[in-house]
Amino acid sequence: MNKIQSxxxxxxxxEQIRSRQNLxxxxxxxxGGTGCQALGCxxxxxxxxxxxxxxxxxxxxxxxxxxxxxxCEKGPLVTLHPQDLFYQKVKPEDVPRIVAETILQGKVIxxxxxxxxxxxxxxxxxxxxxxxxxQMRLLLGNNEFIDPTRIGDYVAMGGYQALAETLLRMKPExxxxxxxxxxxxxxxxxxxxxxxKWENCRRAAGEPKYIVCxxxxxxxxxxxxxxxxxxxxxxxxxxMLIGAYAIGASRGFIYVRHEYPLALQHAEIxxxxxxxxxxxxxxILGTGLEFDVETAQGGGAFVCGESTALIASIEGRTGExxxxxxxxxxxxxxxxxxxxxNVETWANVPLILQKGSQWFSTLGTDxxxxxxxxxxxxxxxxxxxxxxxxxxxxxxxxxxxxxGPQDGKRIKAVQTGGxxxxxxxxxxxxxxxxxxxxxQAGSMMGSGGMIVMDEGTCMVDVAKYFVHFLEEESCxxxxxxxxxxxxxxxILDGIxxxxxxxxxxxxxxxxxxxxxxxSLCGLGKTxxxxxxxxxxxxxEEFEEHLVHQRCPAGxxxxxxxxxxxxxxxxxxxxxxxxxxxxxxxxxxxxxxHIEAELCTKCGSCMEVCPTRAVLVC
Amino acid sequence: MDIRTVDGIVEKYQGKxxxxxxxxxxxxxxxxxxxxxxxxxxxxxxxxxxxxxxxVATFYKSFxxxxxxxxxxxLCLGTACHVRGGPKILREVKKLTGIGPGQTTPDxxxxxxxxxxxxxxxxxxxVVMDGKIHGEMTVxxxxxxxxxxxxxxxxxxx
Numbered sequence: 001m002n003k004i005q006s007x008x009x010x011x012x013x014x015e016q017i018r019s020r021q022n023l024x025x026x027x028x029x030x031x032g033g034t035g036c037q038a039l040g041c042x043x044x045x046x047x048x049x050x051x052x053x054x055x056x057x058x059x060x061x062x063x064x065x066x067x068x069x070x071x072c073e074k075g076p077l078v079t080l081h082p083q084d085l086f087y088q089k090v091k092p093e094d095v096p097r098i099v100a101e102t103i104l105q106g107k108v109i110x111x112x113x114x115x116x117x118x119x120x121x122x123x124x125x126x127x128x129x130x131x132x133x134x135q136m137r138l139l140l141g142n143n144e145f146i147d148p149t150r151i152g153d154y155v156a157m158g159g160y161q162a163l164a165e166t167l168l169r170m171k172p173e174x175x176x177x178x179x180x181x182x183x184x185x186x187x188x189x190x191x192x193x194x195x196x197k198w199e200n201c202r203r204a205a206g207e208p209k210y211i212v213c214x215x216x217x218x219x220x221x222x223x224x225x226x227x228x229x230x231x232x233x234x235x236x237x238x239x240m241l242i243g244a245y246a247i248g249a250s251r252g253f254i255y256v257r258h259e260y261p262l263a264l265q266h267a268e269i270x271x272x273x274x275x276x277x278x279x280x281x282x283x284i285l286g287t288g289l290e291f292d293v294e295t296a297q298g299g300g301a302f303v304c305g306e307s308t309a310l311i312a313s314i315e316g317r318t319g320e321x322x323x324x325x326x327x328x329x330x331x332x333x334x335x336x337x338x339x340x341x342n343v344e345t346w347a348n349v350p351l352i353l354q355k356g357s358q359w360f361s362t363l364g365t366d367x368x369x370x371x372x373x374x375x376x377x378x379x380x381x382x383x384x385x386x387x388x389x390x391x392x393x394x395x396x397x398x399x400x401x402x403x404g405p406q407d408g409k410r411i412k413a414v415q416t417g418g419x420x421x422x423x424x425x426x427x428x429x430x431x432x433x434x435x436x437x438x439x440q441a442g443s444m445m446g447s448g449g450m451i452v453m454d455e456g457t458c459m460v461d462v463a464k465y466f467v468h469f470l471e472e473e474s475c476x477x478x479x480x481x482x483x484x485x486x487x488x489x490x491i492l493d494g495i496x497x498x499x500x501x502x503x504x505x506x507x508x509x510x511x512x513x514x515x516x517x518x519s520l521c522g523l524g525k526t527x528x529x530x531x532x533x534x535x536x537x538x539x540e541e542f543e544e545h546l547v548h549q550r551c552p553a554g555x556x557x558x559x560x561x562x563x564x565x566x567x568x569x570x571x572x573x574x575x576x577x578x579x580x581x582x583x584x585x586x587x588x589x590x591x592x593h594i595e596a597e598l599c600t601k602c603g604s605c606m607e608v609c610p611t612r613a614v615l616v617c
Numbered sequence: 618m619d620i621r622t623v624d625g626i627v628e629k630y631q632g633k634x635x636x637x638x639x640x641x642x643x644x645x646x647x648x649x650x651x652x653x654x655x656x657x658x659x660x661x662x663x664x665x666x667x668x669x670x671x672x673v674a675t676f677y678k679s680f681x682x683x684x685x686x687x688x689x690x691x692l693c694l695g696t697a698c699h700v701r702g703g704p705k706i707l708r709e710v711k712k713l714t715g716i717g718p719g720q721t722t723p724d725x726x727x728x729x730x731x732x733x734x735x736x737x738x739x740x741x742x743x744v745v746m747d748g749k750i751h752g753e754m755t756v757x758x759x760x761x762x763x764x765x766x767x768x769x770x771x772x773x774x775x
Contacts, residue, residue: 035737038750072739220695223736253635258642258679259735297639299677302733316637317669318676377697377738384739415696451696465699469733475676557704578757580712600712603705604756 003278006286007164010155013277017156026061026103028052029079029145033068033230034262036075040092041065044076047095054099061103064153067143067231067266070224070375070385071131074114079126079144086126087112117381117403131382134400136363138371139347140224140387143231148266151273154234160279162350163241167287175246176202179349182357183369188214188305188342189417189446190522191368191435197339201329202247204337209249212333212340213240214310215256215263218302219418220469222449224373224385225343229256229263232347233270237293239346241279242353244291247339252293253314258300267295302419302473306521307332307340309475320475321521342447344373364390368434372445376402378452379411386450388433395429398452409454413537417446419466419473420526422533423459442533444526458555459538460545464492466530470523481524484515488531495542496556498549505542509535554616561617562599562606566591568613575605575614622647623658634663637673641680649685686721686728688766690714691745695734698741702755706742707731709756713763726770727763 004010030036030045045065052061071077074088080102087098087109094112101107113122116130123129126144146153154160166175180195201209213236217225229236240252254271256264271293274280282290296314303309307328309319314333332338348370352360361369368390374397377383381403388397394414398404405411413423416433422443424431431437435445453462471485491508494500512528519525535542544550551559564575564584571589583599586592594605606614626643630636637659644655651674660667674680690710694703707718710729716722718731737743740752744759751762 034735034750035739035752038737038740038743038752070739072737075740217736218733220699220734221697221738222734223738226736258677259732294635296635297642299638299641299673300679300732301677313638314635316634316663316665316673318672320676375738377741378700383697418696449696451700453700457700462696462700465696473733557708580760602709602712602756603702604709604760607755607757 004285005278005283007168010160010164010285014155014158014161017152021062021156022060023062023081025059026083027081028061028063028103029066029081030063031068031075031077031144032065033072033075033227034260035068035072036077037262039075041076043092044078044090044095047092048099051095051099055104064145064147065149066146067148068227068385069126069144069231070140070227071129071382073383084125086114086123086129088114130403131384131401134396135387136371136389137387138351139228139235139344139373140231140385142235143227146232148231148233149269151234151270151277154232158354159234160238162354163238163279164285166242166353167245167285167289172202172246172248175242175353178357179246179352182352182360183364184345184348184352184360185368185435186342187344187348187372187447189219189420189444191445194341194345197329197341198243198247200327201249201337201339204330206331206336208251208336209247210333210336210338211240211243211247211249211252212310212314212338213252213254213343213346214305214307214340215254215260215267215343216298216305216310217257217260217343217447218305218473219420219447219449221377221415221451222375222418222447224375224448226260226263227385228343228347228373229254230260230266233266234274235350236267236343236346237270237274237280239349240293241284241289241291242349243339243341243346245289249339250290250292252291253296253333254293255296255298255304255310255314257298257304264295264297271295301475302469303475303521303523306523308521310340311338318475320477321523323520344448365432365434367436372433372448374433374448374450376450376452378415378450379406379409379454379457380404380452381406390434391432393430393432394424397433397450398429402452405454409456411452411454412457413453413459415443415451415453415462415530416449417444417529418449419470420444420522420529421446421449422529423453423462423537424533425537442529442536444529456553456555458551458553459534459541460492460496460551461553461555463531463534464489464496467492467527470527474523478518478520478524480515480518481520481527484511484519485524485527487511488515488528492531495545496551497558498545500546504546505535505539550617557601560601561596562594562601562603563615563617564592564594564605565613565615566593568611570611570613572610574608574610578604578608580604618648618652618654620654620658623655624662627659627662632662634665637663637665637670638677641674645680650681650683653682681719683721684725686725687770688726688747689728689730689745690763691730691732692718693733693735693737693741693743693745694731695738695741697734697738698743701741703742705756706744706754706759709759710763713760726767
């Protein structure tokens, strides 16, 4: 590959790729994201390779392994062009049929189509998928059609054009004004205005300056950053290049958590391809801009998503935060000015420069502009990544896009903001999602995890889960966080076993206030949120555990009991066969029962019962 | 343990201190844990104090100073996997292997880890067996999975 030395080189290259792409005969897009890989997409791709090789010469069907469009639950996903067909849950044995019938004869294979859960209508094109339809997929949209390991795919779609135009037409200060005018706020959770952060870093004294892309997406239940970096890594690099120009930075890091091996691999491939093309290094596009990026890997520590801990980790030290009296934009990596933005924030940058701040600021609400990606998971029908304009209501996301509850249960809350956020009850689902509304409700935007909870979720268990999570992830440097969380965890353990009295909940609240006030970094300061929001909206569930020794959701292990409903049981014997403790008694075709003293409460009888006769309370 | 292997890993990252965590990951992939000798070698090559390397090796949860088992079992207990029944799976795995998170069976066959989210929440609960992700896990499925591996291992020895 020749080095791209000017903007016209870039345009020429793009035209060259487009003319050589040869996509007219057809393209098979197989999702290669982590979710689909877990469901066996690699074998599907291999089967396509084999079948397509058998086709006659002269007909060239292109096979592309793409990034994650976010509908992981229905994977492996296959999209066919020019037929514009979307097949889901594709198995390797389906591939010969797809090639013979759809690709060669243009026939639709009904049983591979997705079904609209509302009216059982079969859906042909990915654009009609009910899960995607209400979305505005500005950032995620290209994931479906780009092979993330090929820079050419990104360039052919107009990639790096925003960079070229920015470098040629704008001064760094103008770029900063443009980002400020767009109203873009940090997508990592806190929502700090991005343009302001860039300006602070540009003005800070010290050379060299660094920029960092934070892909330490530690919030459990959130995977939008994984999907973006894995599925479209060049868009992140382009955003970082524009940021580097605006801020005056010469080096950048992409910090990827250890749990995302594919995202790391794709980031590394993208960096080396961009370097080879001359889009990283010296004199980028002939403009004299010098900038290079390398990756840094995490080691399984949640606290490293915090900016100062992240810096310590990149420097090769233990990831302990320090007091933020001096911000990282002034003194970050090796004491030099460092601008850290989250993956999704960087992904927005090329878009803003390309379409203009004015366009961007028309999306969203007064205080929160643009779109936001949420990962909608938990007890909801359709799970996956959802990109919607800020200000969309929780109800629209959970019911219109997510399709509402699973198995006819009642949804009672949604958890947003990860371990720093809180649970929002169903009575507040009319709230729009923006930074302010969510924090007023006692939660926060966070990085965008949205975990739906139904009547089978116990709020004591959820509060306990987050406190133990943070207790384990606390770095231990400051006492309020280290000891306070441990004590809160002990109290919650007690509640989940029905132990405690009238003093227990007030004590928990008092302790939570101390941890929030006295902790050093964001981890500890926000740690009590999940507990306080659960107490605020679901206090009666806590009291039920304490006063009546009952877990209404049937979750808290030491309070639950399994039983079989004699009316619903058909005596099929499936539970008896699977029970490892031999606790289920009863004759064939007669109602069975569980002997409580033998039962280990493993729950496998409930999993296998075809008539849902196994009850837990 | 071969000093040259460790040197090779250090050189792969041009001896940069910023790559320390990546180096430790590579060493762990090679030896299934971080042997003390390897850590001492890294300290020497990076001109760092051994105590600092030890600090990093013990701070980050991905690293282990004791040898791991032949098969690695990783359970995701992120929020989405948690509300979908992850703890039930963990209880079952503990019962089947007799070990808890962070431990290795005495016969060095299995190591159990728990992580907080692998980002494949849409198909939770998720279990990773020897690097391969298995989604939509149930107590029954995990029992079969471990049973199969155990049978294979005891068959191999017989």
